[in-house]
Amino acid sequence: MYLNPAVLAKTLWQSFQPIHILYGIVAYCIWKVFYEVYLSPLSHIPGPLWYRITSLPLLIHELRGDEPELMIKLNKKYGGLFVITPRRVAICDPKDSQIILGTHAFLKDKRYSNVEVMQPNTFLTVDPELNKQRRRQIGPIMSLANLKHMEPIILEAGTKQLYNKWDRDIAHAGEKHKARICYYDDLMLMTFDIISTLGFGQKHMSLTSGDTHIAKSVGSTLVIIFFESILPFFKTKLFRQHIAKSLYGKFDAFFALCTDAINNRKKLLSGLQPNEDKPKDLLQAFIDAEDPESRIRMTSDQVVTETIISLLAGSDTSSNTMTWTIHLLLLHPHYLARVVKEVREAFGRDHIINYSESKASLRFLEACIYESLRLIPVVTGMPRRMPTGGATLHGYFIPEGYNCSVSIAAINTNPEVWERPYEFFPERFLKNEAIKRQVLTFSTGVRVCPGKNLAWMEIHSTMANIFNKYDLELPEDVLFTPDRVDKHGQPITMPRMAAATYVPRFPERDCVVLISKRSD
The missing domain is CATH 1.10.287 (Helix Hairpins)
Structure with a gap:
């Protein structure tokens, strides 16, 4: 033809x-x-029409940083499981989340492997065997018994440095002896200094020295990880070498700094005498870490990567948890007064409170921290892939090849699980301590945060020491106060956004407080 x-x-x-x-x-x-x-195989599952048809609505919310609020809103309307993209469902039920997070069958989805700025590590790897090996290597390091040896470093770079900075600010405040500080900035730098000192093997005192280059490098790395995970365009040569050249330049310098720290430590070890002890910090622990099954140790590059991940996960999450706890207590002054009374009745004004003392004596402070972790979780979502053969969740079958996102924000406020779910109500953890296990901010199961114990050690002792030594009050010009309430009569919290973690949207404006030395 x-x-x-x-x-x-x-x-x-x-x-x-x-x-x-x-x-x-x-x-x-x-x-x-x-x-x-x-x-569609998801047509029998509830969810908004537009979200069934395209992934664009969810992407817009992610880029705007309000995806957790979206999940909470949709959870109210559709229940514990609903469609959020043509190939993804949201999980807002704690029982379903325990199933997903309790096994490696639900692999981390490709968003984690999208991140190419660093090699696979404990947090970013989608390979369950590598994750298991890392946890065998690192697990003993992050035990409370081992971290106890590092607590002097944690207190020196943490509480004691914060004291030095705030006492200096108060001394410069004039006759009123009240200093105006941004607690978000100070706590962020403090936690950077703790993990940097532990991870680099040398003192980092950016909070008091004003040297914030490491903090800026960590911030740049978090931005890179966030954008590479959701938008493949950010991995292109055009973006890396031209549009975001400064971001990647800061990361390269950060990587070089970690590499130098390892090389310096190895030189130090080679010169130790037989009767001299090795340093007790994270850097040394990572260098010495060995898988008890395979006897494999991490390479220098792997130690660098794990040190960086420790800095990212161990500083930003801890500081933001403390930031939100202070903010919520300032909005609920009767709870703040109760915390202060509990701390000061248990300890003298000049006593440096360590983790064990705080944990044993300050039940209500711990309840307030748990309530902060519940109400404003610093980690908000955990995307996973359906296992081979699919799975039935919340009564719905979801086939292999589809994805799910465990929404920590929605689980922690699920009205079917929590009494007064949207209120700051710390007494719930005094009445029933078992519900602490339902707060999934640190995850659970096989992928539970390996640095959970370190985070609790930082948060518990820092919060206790702050309320023991200082009085905190809101300035007159602050926007968010106990008297500014919503239609339900609850204080309105400051705006926030979710990127790698859940952070205040305008910290320089909203995380301001007047501090003075305790008056009693």
Whole structure:
């Protein structure tokens, strides 16, 4: 059969007329809607129409940083499981989350492996065998018994340095002896200094020295991880070498700093005398870490990567937890007064409170920290892939090849689980301590945060020492106060956004407090 080129060209030209292209787009859209609503394997699961058809609405919320609020809103409307993209469902039920997080069958989804700025590590790897090996290597390091040896470093870089900075600020405050500080900034730098000192093997005192280059490098790395995970464009050569050259430059310098720290430590070890002890910090523990099954140790590059991940996970999450706890207590002054009374009745004003003392004596302070972790979790979502053969969750079957996102924000406020779910109500943890296990901010199961004990050690002791030594009050010009309430009569919390962690949107404006030395 002979095809006349002129006829073929004319037919193609007619096919690509704007009206025909428009018809094709309309036909595709109609088919797409029909398929997702009636034929998709997720069509029997509740969820908003637009979210069934395209991933764009969820992506917009993620880029705006309000995805956790979206999950809470949709959880109220649709219950514990609903569609959020054509191939993804949200999980807002603690029982379902225990199933997902309790086994390696639900692998981390490709968002984790999208991050190419560093090699696979405890947090970013999607390979369950590598994760198991890392946890065998690192697990003993992060035990409370081992961290106890590092507590002098934690207190020196943490509480004692914070005291030095705040006492200096108060001394410069004039006759009123009240210093105006941004507690978000100070706590962020303090936790950076703790993990940096533990991870680099040398003192880092950015809070009191004003040297914030490490903090800025950590911030740049968090931004890179966030954008690489959700938008593949950010991994392109164009973006890395031109648009975000400064971000990647800071990360490269950060990586070099970690590498130098390891090389310096190895030189130090080579010169130790037989009767000299090795340093007791995270850097040394990572260098010495060995898998008890395979006897494999981490390479220098792997130690660098794990040190960086420790800095990212161990500083930002801890400081933000303390920030939100202070903010919520300032909005609920009767709870703040109760915490202060509990701390000061248990300890003298000049006593440096360590973790064990705080844990044993300050039940209400711990309840307030748990309530902060519940109400404003610093980690908000955990995306996973459906296992081979699919799985039934919340009564719905989801086939293999689809994904789910465990929404920590929605689980922690699920009205089917929590009494007064949207209120700051720390007494719940005094009445029933078993519900602490339902607060999933540190995850649970096989992927539980390996630095959980270190985070609790930092948070518990720092909070106790702050309330023991200082009085805190809101300035007159602050926007969010106990008297500014919503339609339910609850104090309105400051705006926040979710990127790698859940942070205040305007910390320099909203995380301001007047501090003075305790008056009694």
